[in-house]
Amino acid sequence: MKPERTSKVLISTKTWSRDSYNLFDYESIVLSEQQHLAEQDCSILRIGNEVDFLEHNQEICYQQSESRIIAKIELSPRGFSIKSGKEEDLWRVVNSASSGHELHKNEIIKLGRVKLQVTHLKTKGAEKISIDSIICAEGGVCRICFNEDNTNENPLIAPCHCTGTMKFIHLACLQTWINSKISKTTSGESVSYNWKNMDCEICQQQFPLAINCIGPYAFLAKIEDSESPYIILESMERDKNRSRGLHLIQFNSEETLKMGRGHDSDIKFNDISVSRFHASLTYSSGKFVIKDNKSKFGTLVQIPDSIDISETLTIQAGRTLISMNVVDGISNMVIE
Numbered sequence: 001m002k003p004e005r006t007s008k009v010l011i012s013t014k015t016w017s018r019d020s021y022n023l024f025d026y027e028s029i030v031l032s033e034q035q036h037l038a039e040q041d042c043s044i045l046r047i048g049n050e051v052d053f054l055e056h057n058q059e060i061c062y063q064q065s066e067s068r069i070i071a072k073i074e075l076s077p078r079g080f081s082i083k084s085g086k087e088e089d090l091w092r093v094v095n096s097a098s099s100g101h102e103l104h105k106n107e108i109i110k111l112g113r114v115k116l117q118v119t120h121l122k123t124k125g126a127e128k129i130s131i132d133s134i135i136c137a138e139g140g141v142c143r144i145c146f147n148e149d150n151t152n153e154n155p156l157i158a159p160c161h162c163t164g165t166m167k168f169i170h171l172a173c174l175q176t177w178i179n180s181k182i183s184k185t186t187s188g189e190s191v192s193y194n195w196k197n198m199d200c201e202i203c204q205q206q207f208p209l210a211i212n213c214i215g216p217y218a219f220l221a222k223i224e225d226s227e228s229p230y231i232i233l234e235s236m237e238r239d240k241n242r243s244r245g246l247h248l249i250q251f252n253s254e255e256t257l258k259m260g261r262g263h264d265s266d267i268k269f270n271d272i273s274v275s276r277f278h279a280s281l282t283y284s285s286g287k288f289v290i291k292d293n294k295s296k297f298g299t300l301v302q303i304p305d306s307i308d309i310s311e312t313l314t315i316q317a318g319r320t321l322i323s324m325n326v327v328d329g330i331s332n333m334v335i336e
């Protein structure tokens with residue numbers, strides 16, 4: 001049954017005047033604010049520093065170069081929902097006043113302009129990470145030590161796309177090379193391992209985190225007590241779909257770790273858009289939870305498609321902030 005059109009959505013927007021890496025400054029007071037009361041489908045447009053709202057039967061009267069659709073509000077039998085306008089990604093804001101956001105595999109989070117993807121999660125009693133099968137050599141030479149030895153304990157493997165004399169490498173030689181790139185930070189009983197990258201320097205293919213060749217699987221990096229709960233965050237290039245490094249955070253007890261640019265951060269990011277103490281990461285009751293710490297440019301979780309507006313909700317689309325709140329039984333939205 002189709003919902004009655006008497007339900008309304010109050011949309012309030014705030015747009016930061018600077019256009020910088022799709023950031024929104026949560027500390028700025030120089031903002032352009034608009035409001036709109038919608039009773040049906042509508043599009044949210046940004047024209048310069050201003051925002052306009054178009055009902056479904058209205059036509060865009062602005063030049064294409066001057067405006068962009070940043071989000072769309074849709075009404076369905078389930079109620080109101082919001083989705084991306086395809087010109088900018090939508091991000092759910094992790095409010096510092098809330099209890100935080102529980103992280104799930106494959107989610108993409110953003111701290112300032114630093115993007116991180118949750119590639120693996122392991123809680124107590126959960127299965128280990130997925131393991132890549134690697135080709136083992138029947139004959140060949142290690143490209144690092146130039147030795148032909150090939151044993152079950154230290155097999156010759158082909159972990160990337162290299163061919164010819166560069167194809168094979170001893171497992172131990174590769175582990176030694178990768179471990180030379182790791183920085184390790186200890187906080188209480190938790191440990192954070194950080195890689196600058198896990199890519200082959202020749203063919204640029206990313207090495208797997210763990211492999212299965214002969215016998216039990218093996219981590220390519222030396223990780224202590226891999227039975228403990230851990231989460232792996234992969235830093236993504238801002239403009240390319242390539243890895244900038246890995247962060248494996250291992251929790252040996254239920255505690256909270258700092259994420260930020262500061263020297264005392266447990267998980268450190270060298271980017272000026274990341275606050276000194278930007279956010280916290282907690283493992284408790286089998287859940288990994290991230291929470292913002294009143295950061296300047298916010299802590300965000302990407303919305304892959306659309307999201308129902310069934311509660312108070314704040315969305316960021318580039319340098320525009322949109323908050324929503326449910327009313328009249330179907331859906332109400334308030335954008336802050």
